[in-house]
Amino acid sequence: MKIGILGGGQLGRMFIQEALKYDDEFHVLDPNPECSCAGISHFVKGDFNNYDDVLAFGKDKDVVTIEIEHVNAESLEALEKQGVKVVPNSGSVKIIQQKILQKSFYLENEIPSPEFQAIQNASERNFSLPFVQKMNTGGYDGKGVQIIKTEEDLQKMWDVPSVLEHLVDIDKELSVIIGINESGESQTFPVTEMVADPKLNLLDFNICPAAISGDVEDQITKIAEQFTNAIASPGLFAIELFLDKNGKVWVNETAPRLHNSGHQSQEGNANSQFEQFYRVVKNLPLADTTIFGFSGMLNLVGEENFSGKVKYEGLNEVMKLPQTYIHLYGKTDTKPGRKMGHINVLANSREELLEKLTHIKSLVKVKAETI
Amino acid sequence: MKIGILGGGQLGRMFIQEALKYDDEFHVLDPNPECSCAGISHFVKGDFNNYDDVLAFGKDKDVVTIEIEHVNAESLEALEKQGVKVVPNSGSVKIIQQKILQKSFYLENEIPSPEFQAIQNASERNFSLPFVQKMNTGGYDGKGVQIIKTEEDLQKMWDVPSVLEHLVDIDKELSVIIGINESGESQTFPVTEMVADPKLNLLDFNICPAAISGDVEDQITKIAEQFTNAIASPGLFAIELFLDKNGKVWVNETAPRLHNSGHQSQEGNANSQFEQFYRVVKNLPLADTTIFGFSGMLNLVGEENFSGKVKYEGLNEVMKLPQTYIHLYGKTDTKPGRKMGHINVLANSREELLEKLTHIKSLVKVKAETI
Known part of the structure; x- marks a missing residue:
């Protein structure tokens, strides 16, 4: 099958990597010929925000999907009218890419959001x-x-x-990823818990399973069901949540795509978000998302004050650690705060997991060959 | 790093797939522009049995490796003389690609072989x-x-x-995969047990761990040590073994590369043979090869009487099974006996594993669109 992806970043790269288990043909539209997907797909240079570029790219594909939500949604709608399958559909992308529509969507569907x-x-x-x-x-x-x-x-x-x-008085930041295929089957990943780096406003650690009560889990299950019923589109959706200090869950925002908060699923779950996304895109039976123990993820982001050809420090040390998995994104150049890769870790307890992640964080630096 | 691979088949494909976790550049030499690696690497059309083709391909690479042993070994030696790193080295490839030299190697190094x-x-x-x-x-x-x-x-x-x-009076066919890096570090995968299809003379099921006694395990450990000491080359080597009915282990033959008998390591081990091979090629610290339970692999080979554009039957049913992983090789056309893919299965016991594999085998057929 010819699968077209708008965007050629790391999410697309890890999706294609996973989907190399199957026999499809991947085409990628991105303005940057050096993007993470360029060398591993049929690459088309173009702007996924440009109506004509997207239309020209998508018209001969069996299915068009996205790895970034900031794309030209009108062209997705036009492709749908031409009979091209678009996953997630243009309607859901439009709702999510405009914060005002997204908030109204929660309100209309009684999904709790601040x-x-x-x-x-x-x-x-x-x-x-x-x-x-x-x-x-x-x-x-x-x-x-x-x-x-x-x-x-x-x-x-x-x-x-x-x-x-x-402003929510935040106790925890949580995330839940839902896969919905065209046949209406849906499957939810176990809830993950995030720890953000306040300085870079970026996800830092992501831990699974989240340490939450049965009541909180019930609230999230209900939100996932409400979302699935309301969105009216196949897709993989990441719902970012706040748990407030009174034990109530609020939806912060949703992404209609693969998500940083699901990366630990690569080794932590029976199947990863990338496998699930593949099945969603092709309308296949959805995958088992069971977890076997504790898993976590540490983002590798460019250090402050370093720009240029990337030079990682400490990766060889990390390679010696058991149940530890490095994932780099094929990016040649670093800059402060740029997401360059991540490291997944498995453990037998939450304590062991946090200890391992903290140790690894102290080992690895994302610098540049010259400052 | 620029990594050159001689051969563009499924072993190369799964190697590149795994190594997409890192930031290297993969170049592949193969006569077939439709080969499994063509779309996911820098592809060079050429003959890996031709001295000049290999030399021209390899000369600007940081390291040259193989995914098939039937390559021009003289050109590998010439590359080494030019200062190109070759893994495994030309000497080990020469020994293994000629059965007479291979048998003499066992004899000289007191490695038991028939x-x-x-x-x-x-x-x-x-x-x-x-x-x-x-x-x-x-x-x-x-x-x-x-x-x-x-x-x-x-x-x-x-x-x-x-x-x-x-002729050995065979009780079991076993396999052990050894990774050796340039620094001299070596790491052995848990022994696997094979069940061959006598009709196609192809590997059929491959099971890990093998059901063998402590004594048999000791014999294999000794063989692995002897081999590692004697081969004088970094590389990933698959040693195929016979266990005879008197409980003695014999080396059948060795492959100086990734091997079909290691495919279940993709989901069955802490790290796969593909990850280990990557680390060997780049002389990195070797990976943990621990197994967590029982794992097995079923080859998907083209059915008798079907040739042409491949059409798989039963894969959707397989996708519904837990702890079951389909791996296809990106081959468009099937023919009788052609290796088209494999399916890995995890289980909590050997009995459950064999039951699952047998069930899956009954579900899947590799046919063609037209006979």
Whole structure:
């Protein structure tokens, strides 16, 4: 089958890597000929935000999918009208890529998500401090999101269409990944727990299973069911959640694609998110997502003050550790905060897992050959 | 690092697939532009048996390796002289690719292997019936090997340089895979047990761990040590063994490369033979090869009477089974006996494993769109 992917980053690369177990043909559209997928697929240079580029790329594919949600959704709709299968469908991508539509979707479907106001510009604000401002479009990896705490902060509000959102008093950040195929079958991955690096606003450790009560698990199961029923699209969706200090779960946001919070599934689960995504894209029976023990993931991000040809420190030491798996993304150049790879770890207990992850974090540095 | 691979078949494909976890550049030399590796590497069309082709291909690589042993060994030696690292080295490839040298190697190093006579032509035979005739060069997947039982059979002896070998009264066929890096570190995979399909003379099921006594295990450990000490080359080597009905272990033959008998390590071991091979090729610390339970592998080979565009039957049913992993080789066309893929299975006991494998074997057929 000819599978077209919009975006050629690490998510696409790990998807293709997993899917090399099967006999499909992968085509990738990306503006960067040096992208992570270029050497391992039929690469097409082009802009996935450009209507014509996407249409030309997609028209002869059996299925078109995405590894980034910031794509031209109108062209996806046009492809659907031409009879090309698009997974996830254009409707779901549109909802998710615009924060205002995404929040309205939660509201309409009674999915708990923090109270909000949608604004077209800063002057429309009618929402009490403190709050989070999320740009309607273009946010990614913490970009396009800022916290407005004080009257003084109001000066730095972005004057663009945005969602202003109530600040949750966060106890834990959680994530659940759901696969839904065209036949309507759905399968949820065990919930993972994140620890963020506040400085880079990037995911740091991701741990599975999350240490949560049965009640919290029930709330998440209900959210997953509500989401699955409402989204009306096949796809792999990552729902990022906040558990507040009163034990209530809120949806932060959803990604209509493979997600950083699912990387530990590569070795930690019976099947990974990449395998599940493959099955979703091809409308195959969904995969078993069982976990056998404790697993966790550490992102490898470019160190501050280093740019240029990447030079990893400590990887040989990490290779000597049992139940430890390095995944690099085929990126030649590093820059501060750039996601260059990750390391997955298996363990027999949460304590052992956190110890291993912390030790590995102390070993590895993502620097550059010259500063 | 620029890694050059001679051969673009499934072994190379699964090697590259695994190594996509790292940041290297893979170049493949194969005569067939439709080979399993073509779409996922820098492909060079050429003959790995041709001196000039191999030399031209290898000269600008950081390391040259093989996924098939029937390559031009003189060109590997020439590359070594030019300073290109070759893993496994040309000396070990030469020994293994010629059955007469291989048998002499065992004899010299006191590695137990069945009694034999080396002949240049049929008239030189001075070896009592029954015996196995193995052509000196070119044997593969059971080709170039025949059993001579009776005086009448002598008529069909091949009149070419060969090894005539004593027939072992086989209780079990076993295999052990050893990784040796340039630094001298070596690591052995747990022994696997094979069940062959007598009709196709192809590996059928491969099971890990093998059901063998401590004494047999000791014999194999000793063989592995003798081999490692004698071969004088980094590499991943698969030693195929016979356990005879008196409990003695004999070396059947060795492959200086990734091997079909190690495929179940993809999900059955902490790290697969492909990961280990990567570390050998790059002289990195070797990987942990621990097994967690029982694992097995079923080859998917083209059914008799079907040739042409492949059409698999039953794969969707297999996808519904837990702890079951399909691996196809990206081959468009099937023919009788062609290795098209394999299926790995995990289980909690040997009985459960054999039951699952037998069930899966009954589900899957490798046919063609038209007969």
